[in-house]
Amino acid sequence: MLMTMLLVSAVLAEGLGLNDKIINWVGKKYGVEAKQRAENWRSLLETELILEKDKLTRVNNFFNEIPYRDDFENWDNKDYWATPIEMIGVNAADCEDYAIAKYFSLRDMGVSSEKLRITYVKAIEINQAHMVLAYYQKPDAIPLILDNLKPDIRSADKRNDLVPVYSFNAEGLWLAVNRGSGKRLGNASKVKLWSDLREKMKKELSQ
Amino acid sequence: MKLSRQLVLLMLGVITLLLVVSLVISFNNTKQFVENQMVSHAQDAATSLGMSASTAMKDNDEIITTTLVNAMFHAGDYQLVQVFDVHNQLLVERSLDVQVEGIPRWFISVVELELPIGESVVMDGWAQAGKIQVISHPGYAYRKLWNALIDTFKGFIISALLILLISLYLLKRVLYPLAQIESQAIAISNRKFDPIDPVPETIDLKRIVEAMNHLAQKVGQMLKDADERAQQFRDRIHRDEVTGLSNRQHFNEVLEHRMMSSDSTQHGILALIQLYEFKQFNDKHGYVAGDELLKKTAQALASALDGMESIHIAHLSGASFSVFAEDMSFVDAGSLAKTLTSALATLSSQMQGFMDVGHIGVACFDGNQTVTELLSMADVALRDAQSESANSWCIYQQTTDDTVTVRTASQWRDTIESALNKDWLVLQKQAVFRMDGKTILHEEVYLRLLEDGDKSRLMDAGKFMPMVQSLGLAAMVDRKVIEKALLMLSEKHEGILAVNVSPVSLDDADFVNWLEKTLLDMKDIAVKLILEFSEYGIVKKLDRLKTLQQRLGATGVQFSLDHFGRGFTSFAYLQSLDLQYIKIDGSYVFDLKEDSENSFYIRGLTEIAHGLDIVVIAESVESQSVWEVLPKLKVDAGQGYYLAKPA
Structure with a gap:
């Protein structure tokens, strides 16, 4: 148990650990432009920012640059969760890809997981199930919404086009996934998605 | 400890080790599996309760929240369900002790299951209203673990028993040649030199069996050679070269x-x-x-x-x-x-x-x-x-008057039959001494006939036994003699008595049946009896003697051949008989001198006989000089007038 905790905190402390090797691999697999995007992502993660608000803005803007495309045409899989590396590589993303990429980036830049929630919502204007990243300054605060439909960050009470359905404590799930240490966990489909993501990230980062 | 037992113990050890290892592995696998299941079970419960509570929170209805918790808690297997508000204040709690029926307490206290916490948030619109923690009840996990343990154990015991039985059978088959070698070794010491056939296929055993077969053949050949040499030697000194x-x-x-x-x-x-x-x-x-x-x-x-x-x-x-x-x-x-x-x-x-x-x-x-x-x-x-x-x-006509009473055959018959009926047959004993001249090996019994019942007129067996045999009364007389000898042995006699039996008596089925039954009935006395046959008489009836030896095998009675060497027969048959004594014919012993041809013959004979565990006795020891030569020829004992007269 203690060992697991240590491992998990080590992974969190190291963050995504983008390095030349990964960036070169992206260049080789997806082309020069993709490599440049990966370079840009690394410099974003390495930028020293004091205010969390600035971190939110920069990360939100960086990923909202990537064009939206539906899971189906991009990955031939209705519910495919791309990793941030893949998303930057192919330069296309689905709504959950944006939320996850932003979540991982902010965590990497030092934002506490207690403040971040992945929230399932209904987008009224496009009449679709949608996913956003919510940022809570304090536990009982009204969250800020990082969304690709409206590129700028707005307070949740300014987002009448979204109906919140349910939020995930990302940190709790993160721990649960790590306790499973990559093994498939029975019938927990949500956990399976996170687990998929984590596995894929690990694979790509180690290549 | 027997080899087979050691192998079985080794096998049991290995099987037990396998049992423990496979139990540990299977137990750990099952434990990990149920722990993982508990993780997802707790997380699923927390998530679904979180979603339901979020709806209730909109109306700020704490009663509904409590009811939701109760409903879920009662419907499922949970150890602990807790609801906190956004400031981490405990709102609702339900808990249950860990008690599992049908599983021993020690098992629960020894096996520590990791109890994962499922956590979820309660939302109020965009705002967070609180959080929920759920711990699954480990009862199901414990039961599953316990059953898995018992099932593995049962399965293993059954297959272990099966393996053990099969290997015991195979082991017995593989080690069978060892038992054969054992009986062959015993057979060799009993002068039987049959090879083991077939030779086993296991290489190590095959070599041993081949070596044993070789040894058996060699020893048999050596004895045969010694036998032949002695015969050749006897022939050279006693036989005429032209006529044989x-x-x-x-x-x-x-x-x-x-x-x-x-x-x-x-x-x-x-x-x-x-x-x-x-x-x-x-x-x-x-x-x-x-x-x-x-x-x-x-x-x-x-x-x-x-x-x-x-x-x-x-x-x-x-x-x-x-x-x-x-x-x-x-x-x-x-x-x-x-x-x-x-x-x-x-x-x-x-x-x-x-x-x-x-x-x-x-x-x-x-x-x-x-x-x-x-x-x-x-x-x-x-x-x-x-x-x-x-x-x-x-x-040649005798000119002087004959002092010996001449009798006709019918007169002989009367004499012998009346002796049988009136108990005019008496036994005399002559001691057979070991070479120290003091220890009595056994005593040979001689039959004497009281002429007309007169105790002073003893007729020697040599005088009337030929008539007994030609009158067909041998079996009757032999039976009488054996009865008397057994009576002597049962009354007070301490030592062993050797009784002469006519070879022709072995043709008499009634006599043989009577002998078998009598000796079986008195085994403790039968072991003190030696049945003695003349060699030249018995070589023509070897099959009868072998049959007799088989039938009397259980009685413990001993066998001896006397007048050995009188006929020019091969020694080879000695191996096929179960003899304890042979008595060298007096014609070899009578005037025995050291380094004479007869002494060479006797030396060769004792060598062969000792190889067969047969005691060699010299007959007709009638002088001190003969008695002194005998030890040098390895003769074991002697009898004759020099040592003791029949009395």
């Missing part, structure tokens, strides 16, 4: 022993046979034809006398042959002479013109003559025959 019969020296020894030895025969007929004008035959036809004629003569005599007991034929020299029939008395002399004459008659065709084949002189021995006297009596008769006519025979 006894030579003069041996014949004289035999004659002397039979006639002089105190415990031997009191009857006998000596016949001298001389081919007529053999010298002229030799001159005319050459020595090769002469030798051929001698061989034919020997064969003719032997085949004419075949079937009669206690007959000694010898080639004395040149054209002279002799026959000594020791169980015959003067009443048989005429018929013996006629038999011999007709044997000679068959040779006339060989003689090529010599119509006069030869002559026969017969002399009767009645216990009162010396060897020299008897020989000269026969010689006188031969001269008479030669002067009489061609191919004639003559019996």
Whole structure:
């Protein structure tokens, strides 16, 4: 148990650990432009920012640059969760890809997981199930919404086009996934998605 | 410890180790599986409760929240459900002790299950309203673990038993040759040299079996060689080279022993046979034809006398042959002479013109003559025959009055039958001494007949036993003697008694049945009894003796052959008999000297007999000089007048 905790905190402390090797691999697999995007992502993660608000803005803007495309045409899989590396590589993303990429980036830049929630919502204007990243300054605060439909960050009470359905404590799930240490966990489909993501990230980062 | 037992123990050890290892592995796998299941179970519950509570939170209805928690808690297996508000204040809590029926308490206290916490948030619109923590009840996990453990254990015990049974069977098959080797080793020590067949396929065992087979064959060959050497040696000193019969020296020894030895025969007929004008035959036809004629003569005599007991034929020299029939008395002399004459008659065709084949002189021995006297009596008769006519025979007529009462066959029958009925048969004993001259090995029993019941007139067996046999009363007399010997043994006798049994008695099924039953009924006494047979009598009935030995095997009775060496038989049959003693015939012992030819023969015989675990006893030890030579020839014991007389 203690060992697991240590491992998990080590992974969190190291963050995504983008390095030349990964960036070169992206260049080789997806082309020069993709490599440049990966370079840009690394410099974003390495930028020293004091205010969390600035971190939110920069990360939100960086990923909202990537064009939206539906899971189906991009990955031939209705519910495919791309990793941030893949998303930057192919330069296309689905709504959950944006939320996850932003979540991982902010965590990497030092934002506490207690403040971040992945929230399932209904987008009224496009009449679709949608996913956003919510940022809570304090536990009982009204969250800020990082969304690709409206590129700028707005307070949740300014987002009448979204109906919140349910939020995930990302940190709790993160721990649960790590306790499973990559093994498939029975019938927990949500956990399976996170687990998929984590596995894929690990694979790509180690290549 | 037996090899098979060690292997089985080793196997049990390995199986137990496998059991423990597989139990641990299977247990750990199951444990990990149920722990993972508990993780997702707790997380699923927390998430679904979080979603339901979020709806209730919109209305700020704490009652609904509590009800939701109760409903979920009662419907599922949970150890703890907690609801906190956004400031981490505990709002609702439900908990249950860990108690599982049908699973031992120690199991729960020994096996520590990690209890994962499922966590979810409660939302109020965009705002967070609180959080939920759920811990699954480990009862199901414990039960699953326990059952898995029991199932694995049961499965393993069954397969372990199966493996053990199969391997025991295979082991027994593989190790079977070892048991065979064991019985072969025992057989070798019992002088049986059969190889193990088939040779096993296991390489190590195959080599041992082959080595054992080789050893068995070698030892058997060695004994056979020793036997053959001794026989060759005996033949060289005692046999005539041309005819294969006894030579003069041996014949004289035999004659002397039979006639002089105190415990031997009191009857006998000596016949001298001389081919007529053999010298002229030799001159005319050459020595090769002469030798051929001698061989034919020997064969003719032997085949004419075949079937009669206690007959000694010898080639004395040149054209002279002799026959000594020791169980015959003067009443048989005429018929013996006629038999011999007709044997000679068959040779006339060989003689090529010599119509006069030869002559026969017969002399009767009645216990009162010396060897020299008897020989000269026969010689006188031969001269008479030669002067009489061609191919004639003559019996030497006693001129002095005979002091011995002459009886007819019917008189003998009366004498013997009345002796049997009136208990006029008595036993005398002669001790057989070990070479220290003090220790008594056993005592040989001699039968004596009280003439007319008069205790001062003892008739020796040598005098009446030939008549007993020719009257067909041998089995009856033998039975009487054995009964008396057993009675002596059961009354007070401390030692062991050797009883002479007539070989002809073995033909009598009633006698053999009676003997088997009697000895089986008194086993403790039977072990003190030795059944003694004369060698020259029993070699013609070896199968009878073997059958008898098998039937009496359980009684513990011992077997002995006496007058050993009297017949020119091979030693080879000794191996097939189960003998404890052999007694060397007195003709070898009578005037034994160190470094004489007889001493070489005795030395060879003792070597072979000792190889077969047979005790060798010298008969007719009648002088100190003989007694002193015997230890040098490895003889084990002796009997005779020098040591002790029958009494």
